[in-house]
Amino acid sequence: xxxxxxxxxxxxxxxxxxxxxxxxxxxxxxxxxxxxxxxxxxxxxxxxxxxxxxxxxxxxxxxxxxxxxxxxxxxxxxxxxxxxxxxxxxxxxxxxxxxxxxxxxxxxxxxxxxxxxxxxxxxxxxxxxxxxxxxxxxxxxxxxxxxxxxxxxxxxxxxxxxxxxxxxxxxxxxxxxxxxxxxxxxxxxxxxxxxxxxxxxxxxxxxxxxxxxxxxxxxxxxxxxxxxxxxxxxxxxxxxxxxxxxxxxxxxxxxxxxxxxxxxxxxxxxxxxxxxxxxx
Amino acid sequence: xxxxxxxxxxxxxxxxxxxxxxxxxxxxxxxxxxxxxxxxxxxxxxxxxxxxxxxxxxxxxxxxxxxxxxxxxxxxxxxxxxxxxxxxxxxxxxxxxxxxxxxxxxxxxxxxxxxxxxxxxxxxxxxxxxxxxxxxxxxxxxxxxxxxxxxxxxxxxxxxxxxxxxxxxxxxxxxxxxxxxxxxxxxxxxxxxxxxxxxxxxxxxxxxxxxxxxxxxxxxxxxxxxxxxxxxxxxxxxxxxxxxxxxxxxxxxxxxxxxxxxxxxxxxxxxxxxxxxxxx
Numbered sequence: 001x002x003x004x005x006x007x008x009x010x011x012x013x014x015x016x017x018x019x020x021x022x023x024x025x026x027x028x029x030x031x032x033x034x035x036x037x038x039x040x041x042x043x044x045x046x047x048x049x050x051x052x053x054x055x056x057x058x059x060x061x062x063x064x065x066x067x068x069x070x071x072x073x074x075x076x077x078x079x080x081x082x083x084x085x086x087x088x089x090x091x092x093x094x095x096x097x098x099x100x101x102x103x104x105x106x107x108x109x110x111x112x113x114x115x116x117x118x119x120x121x122x123x124x125x126x127x128x129x130x131x132x133x134x135x136x137x138x139x140x141x142x143x144x145x146x147x148x149x150x151x152x153x154x155x156x157x158x159x160x161x162x163x164x165x166x167x168x169x170x171x172x173x174x175x176x177x178x179x180x181x182x183x184x185x186x187x188x189x190x191x192x193x194x195x196x197x198x199x200x201x202x203x204x205x206x207x208x209x210x211x212x213x214x215x216x217x218x219x220x221x222x223x224x225x226x227x228x229x230x231x232x233x234x235x236x237x238x239x240x241x242x243x244x245x246x247x248x249x250x251x252x253x254x255x256x257x258x259x260x261x262x263x264x265x266x267x268x269x270x271x272x273x274x275x276x277x278x279x280x
Numbered sequence: 281x282x283x284x285x286x287x288x289x290x291x292x293x294x295x296x297x298x299x300x301x302x303x304x305x306x307x308x309x310x311x312x313x314x315x316x317x318x319x320x321x322x323x324x325x326x327x328x329x330x331x332x333x334x335x336x337x338x339x340x341x342x343x344x345x346x347x348x349x350x351x352x353x354x355x356x357x358x359x360x361x362x363x364x365x366x367x368x369x370x371x372x373x374x375x376x377x378x379x380x381x382x383x384x385x386x387x388x389x390x391x392x393x394x395x396x397x398x399x400x401x402x403x404x405x406x407x408x409x410x411x412x413x414x415x416x417x418x419x420x421x422x423x424x425x426x427x428x429x430x431x432x433x434x435x436x437x438x439x440x441x442x443x444x445x446x447x448x449x450x451x452x453x454x455x456x457x458x459x460x461x462x463x464x465x466x467x468x469x470x471x472x473x474x475x476x477x478x479x480x481x482x483x484x485x486x487x488x489x490x491x492x493x494x495x496x497x498x499x500x501x502x503x504x505x506x507x508x509x510x511x512x513x514x515x516x517x518x519x520x521x522x523x524x525x526x527x528x529x530x531x532x533x534x535x536x537x538x539x540x541x542x543x544x545x546x547x548x549x550x551x552x553x554x555x556x557x558x559x560x
Contacts (some may be wrong), residue, residue, distance in 0.1 A: 107412070124409070124412065127408050127411065128404035128405070131407065131408075131452065132404065132407065132452075134387065158471045160473075166459060168412055172412075172459075179446055179452075182469070184466065184467065184468055184469070184471070184473070185467045186464065186467075187455075187464065187465045189459075191464070192438065193440075193464070194440075
């Protein structure tokens, strides 16, 4: 048996068609949606991610404003820069590319984003909305994963979902979203004992730690739904990918699984933010 | 083997000694801490809880202002009332007794509480702070449970903790707090399948649903740490209590376990809020 593919490229493409249509309505009204991207420092991977997002914006008719800041910038200066974008009426959405350099207080920088422009879903307000099931922008990767599962009509209610990883913008909100859909949810992480046994009982696995092939194929329950949200150099995910295809019922590839969904969510939320601002 | 007792009465008493000392410092400076309690309707259990909290306030030197509102009050009127307390410089902390009557938008009422006065830890801001490990007030029952476990030096790191229940002010933040202490955390709830098997693997169980004796003694792993956060008429908890004493390694009684800890947390956070306001 070979697992079926959770094809993020195909699903993202459908989402972006709708985004493109909505962006053109706004453009025709003279209110083209506009995303500000903020990049601190010159990490190659981060630069690549920002470039991909900016390119994708232009393909769907979202304007972007790139703000590239020196790696040595201080937290107060970064916060002031983001506050200025929050106050700028010409900006609909703000993306602070993370991780930021270690000397910066990332949480302070995130909180400088106006929740109405938090299209990447990183503020406390957005996190609480996700966790408590209130309206708000979603953290793009977990939100995109849920959309991917929904596109393939994967049932979640009453199923045991295991999230490996507990980062504030991925693992933690991912579990909250799955719990909101009535899955039984287990969070595993670096201190977890017996990861193999826990994964062996999981109906749904989301691997989100960034350690290549941490999740071994032999640990998976046959037929499980496996989402690989990791990405490491050399197109390696958090799941032992070729082997997992023989065990999982559904599997998201790397690349072409979660990545495109994350970007699609970002652009969709940017258009939503722009529509709200235009209507307000 | 009989389980050891997680004695909430004794631990709360120690906490309240400190609270009393700190309240008297504030009182001597002419800034007695003051808690506003808001009760909507005349549910007997809710009235009892408010009375207990008010009595305990007076024992430790916290002044209280009781606001009892008609069950028929509308959401906007309740919100306006709470906003007035948020703005009132004479009030340090605000407790909205829950549940409120079904026609009221409880989330809107909670959000009317200034986070600086949210000594019951019910706002989105407090929830996000708990979940993300940032400073902030804690939801009193999960915060109190963590304090109770700490008082008995129960290790949490790497242990499998199962939280039964996912309410916004108890189960959900409880799991986040345990995750913050490096436990592997599973959330179970009404849609969970195989609850008995999941509980059978748990090192730590927090039962928080309000269904009498939902958690059967025979499901527990021998030696497990069991916290019974339920309370139903007739002093019945969520755990099959007499029988569980023969299986669990540690068990919180009902009454005398979680209840006193919840109140102690409320009063401690009220004094903290008052100290911050006095210092500011």
